Amino acid sequence: MPDLYPLARRLLFAMDAESAHHVTLSLMRTADHLGILHALTGTAHASDPTDSSLELMGLRFPNRVGLAAGLDKTGSAVHAFGELGFGHVEIGTITPRPQPGNEKPRLFRLKEHEAIINRMGFNNPGVAGMLENLSHSRRNFRGILGINIGKNFDTPNDEAICDYLLCFEGVYAAADYVTANLSSPNTKGLRDLQNAGTCGELIRQLQAKRSELQTAQGGKYVPIVIKIAPDLSDEAVVALAGVFNETGIDGVITTNTTIARDAVAGHALAGEAGGLSGAPLTTKSTGVLRLLRQEMNDAIPIIGSGGVMSADDARAKFDAGAALVQVYTGLVYKGPKLVTEIAGMKTAES
Numbered sequence: 001m002p003d004l005y006p007l008a009r010r011l012l013f014a015m016d017a018e019s020a021h022h023v024t025l026s027l028m029r030t031a032d033h034l035g036i037l038h039a040l041t042g043t044a045h046a047s048d049p050t051d052s053s054l055e056l057m058g059l060r061f062p063n064r065v066g067l068a069a070g071l072d073k074t075g076s077a078v079h080a081f082g083e084l085g086f087g088h089v090e091i092g093t094i095t096p097r098p099q100p101g102n103e104k105p106r107l108f109r110l111k112e113h114e115a116i117i118n119r120m121g122f123n124n125p126g127v128a129g130m131l132e133n134l135s136h137s138r139r140n141f142r143g144i145l146g147i148n149i150g151k152n153f154d155t156p157n158d159e160a161i162c163d164y165l166l167c168f169e170g171v172y173a174a175a176d177y178v179t180a181n182l183s184s185p186n187t188k189g190l191r192d193l194q195n196a197g198t199c200g201e202l203i204r205q206l207q208a209k210r211s212e213l214q215t216a217q218g219g220k221y222v223p224i225v226i227k228i229a230p231d232l233s234d235e236a237v238v239a240l241a242g243v244f245n246e247t248g249i250d251g252v253i254t255t256n257t258t259i260a261r262d263a264v265a266g267h268a269l270a271g272e273a274g275g276l277s278g279a280p281l282t283t284k285s286t287g288v289l290r291l292l293r294q295e296m297n298d299a300i301p302i303i304g305s306g307g308v309m310s311a312d313d314a315r316a317k318f319d320a321g322a323a324l325v326q327v328y329t330g331l332v333y334k335g336p337k338l339v340t341e342i343a344g345m346k347t348a349e350s
C-alpha cells in the first residue's frame with residue numbers, strides 16, 4: 001500500500017495550521033467510524049499486544065509509542081488514534097472548567113525546521129465535557145489511556161493544587177494513568193509549579209487523594225506521572241529527581257515544548273510566543289531525559305517526548321533511558337508511518 005501521507009500533508013499544509021488540525025481530526029473520526037481508517041493509513045495493527053509490549057507502572061503497554069498530549073485535547077478521537085497504531089494515547093490537557101484558550105492565530109508551522117510553535121493555552125472542554133466525549137470516542141480502544149490535567153488560566157498559583165485535585169478526582173475512573181502537566185509555557189505561572197517544594201506538595205496531595213479514591217473505587221490504582229519542561233537548569237532537574245525519588249512518583253515525562261529559540265534563530269516565525277516542538281527540540285529534550293535518568297531511581301520510568309521525528313530519534317531516547325516515547329510534531333510532518341516504525345522497533349530488552 002503506497003504511503004498516502006505526503007499527498008495528504010500537501011493538502012493540509014495549504015491550510016492554516018489550526019484549521020488543518022480540525023480537518024484532520026474530523027476526517028480521522030469519520031474514517032474510523034466507517035471502519036476504513038486502518039486500511040487508509042496502512043498502519044500496523046491497532047493497539048494489539050506485540051512482541052514489544054511491556055509492563056510499566058502496573059499497566060500493560062501494547063508497544064512503546066504513544067500520542068503526546070495536546071493533539072486530542074478534547075478526548076474525542078481516542079479509538080481513531082489507536083487505529084494509527086499508538087499503544088497509548090494521552091488526551092488533554094484538561095482543566096476543571098472549560099476554557100477557550102488564547103486568541104488565534106496561536107499555532108504556527110516552521111516547515112524548514114520540521115517544527116511547530118504553539119500558544120494554544122489549554123483550550124479544552126473541561127473535565128465533564130471531556131468525559132462526555134470519551135464515552136463516544138473510546139469504543140473498544142485496547143491501548144492505555146492517559147489523561148493529562150492542568151489548571152484553569154485564571155486560577156492563581158496558590159490555589160493551583162486544588163485544580164489538579166479536582167481534575168484528578170473527576171478523571172480517576174476513566175484513566176489508566178494521569179499526567180500532571182507542570183510545564184506548558186502558555187499558562188502564566190504554570191512552570192513555577194516545578195519548583196521542588198511545590199511539586200513535592202502537589203505529588204503528596206495527589207497521592208493522598210488517590211488513597212481515598214482507590215478505596216472508594218474498588219481498589220483501582222491510577223499511576224501519577226509528572227510532565228516537566230526542557231528549559232529547566234541542571235540544578236532544577238537534579239532537585240526534581242530528589243522529589244521524585246522521595247515521593248515515589250509513578251513516572252515522569254521529559255519533556256514539554258521549549259521557550260528557547262536558538263535552534264530556529266532567524267526564521268520569520270521564531271519571534272512568535274509559545275512553545276517550540278519538533279526537530280529543534282530533540283537534543284535538548286533528550287539531554288534532560290538523560291540527566292533525570294542518572295539522578296532518579298531506576299524503578300521510576302521515564303516517557304521521552306520532544307522531537308521524535310524518526311525511529312532513530314526514538315532509539316536515542318530509549319538509549320538515554322526512556323521506557324516509552326511519545327510523538328506529536330513528528331506525526332504532523334511524517335504521518336502515521338512513523339508510529340508503525342517505532343512500534344515495530346526491537347529494543348535491547350525485547
Ligand SMILES: Cc1cc2nc3c(=O)[nH]c(=O)nc-3n(C[C@H](O)[C@H](O)[C@H](O)COP(=O)(O)O)c2cc1C
Pocket residue numbers: 068069070071073092093107116118120122148181184227255256257276277278279281305306307308326327328329330
Ligand atoms: C499544538 C500543541 C499543543 C500541545 N498541547 C499540550 C497540552 O495541552 N498538554 C501537554 O502536556 N503538552 C502539550 N503539547 C506538548 C506535546 O505533548 C509534546 O510534549 C511536545 O510537543 C514535544 O513533543 P513533539 O516534539 O513530538 O511535538 C502540545 C504540543 C503542541 C505542538
